[in-house]
Amino acid sequence: MMALSVSNIVLWVVVLALLLVVLALSRQIGVLYERVAPMGALTLDKGPAVGDPAPKFDLKDLLGRPHQVGYAGPRSQLLFFVSPNCPVCKKLLPILKSVAQSERAWLDIALASDGEMPEHLAFYRKAQLEAFPYLLSTELGMKFQISKLPYAVLMDEHGVVRGKGLINSREQLESLFTAKEIGVGSAQEWLEKASVETISRKENGNALA
Incomplete structure (x- = not known):
């Protein structure tokens, strides 16, 4: 009888210890999640800055349709830089089509x-991208200083750059x-601002205390 009572006590002690371990791990996971927040598009410090007017272009796409970049208009414009030889670009094409519908x-x-038209035209048709203007222009990439792909630049209705960065996911x-x-x-700028505000609030709270 005594042995059974002791074993029950030991069992409860073990259960309570495990519960405390689980609670501690849950807290650490929460802290880790706050520190490793979901990151947005990685911005490279090149080309027109966010808030600057975008360079203006009057171009024709692969099908000969006229297209303007950087001009003011009734709608925002997303310029998405791709390559037929970029695996990540190909992976993102279905996502791009979905976003085009939802937005x-x-x-x-x-x-x-940029590059030779035959290769791009074959890529354009195989991927069924006719709904999108496809601009083949070396100068366009140079003006926005695109060095890595896939890269996107978002311009608002006033032709001002509002966001840009490397894109690897929806x-x-x-x-x-x-x-x-x-x-x-x-997104990085927002996280930095949020972090600074959090630190400032903590410092103000400690000062008041």
Whole structure:
């Protein structure tokens, strides 16, 4: 009888210890999640800055249709830089088509690249991208100083750059739209501001205490 009572006590002690471990781990996971927040598109410090007017271009796409970049108009414009030889670009094309539908009320999307037309035209048709203007222009990439792909630049109705960055997922692409809505240049900038505000509030609270 005594042995059974002791074993029950030991069992409860073990259960309570495990519960405390689980609670401690849950707290650490929460702290880690706050520190490693979902990141938006990675902005490279090159080309026109967020808040600057975009360079203006009058171009024709692969199908000979006229297209303007950087001009003021009734809708925002997303310029998405791709390459036929970029695996990540190809992975994002279905996402780009989906975003074009979900954001069609306010956004126009154009693809951009440089190189030889036959290769791009074959890529354009195979991927069924005829709904998007496809701009083949070396100068366009140079003006925006595109060095890595896939890269996107979001311009508002006034032709002003509102967001830009490397894109590897739908979340990163949509982070440009969020940055435009809340008036920051990128998700990283928002996180930095939020971090500074949090530290400031803590310092003010400690000072008052």
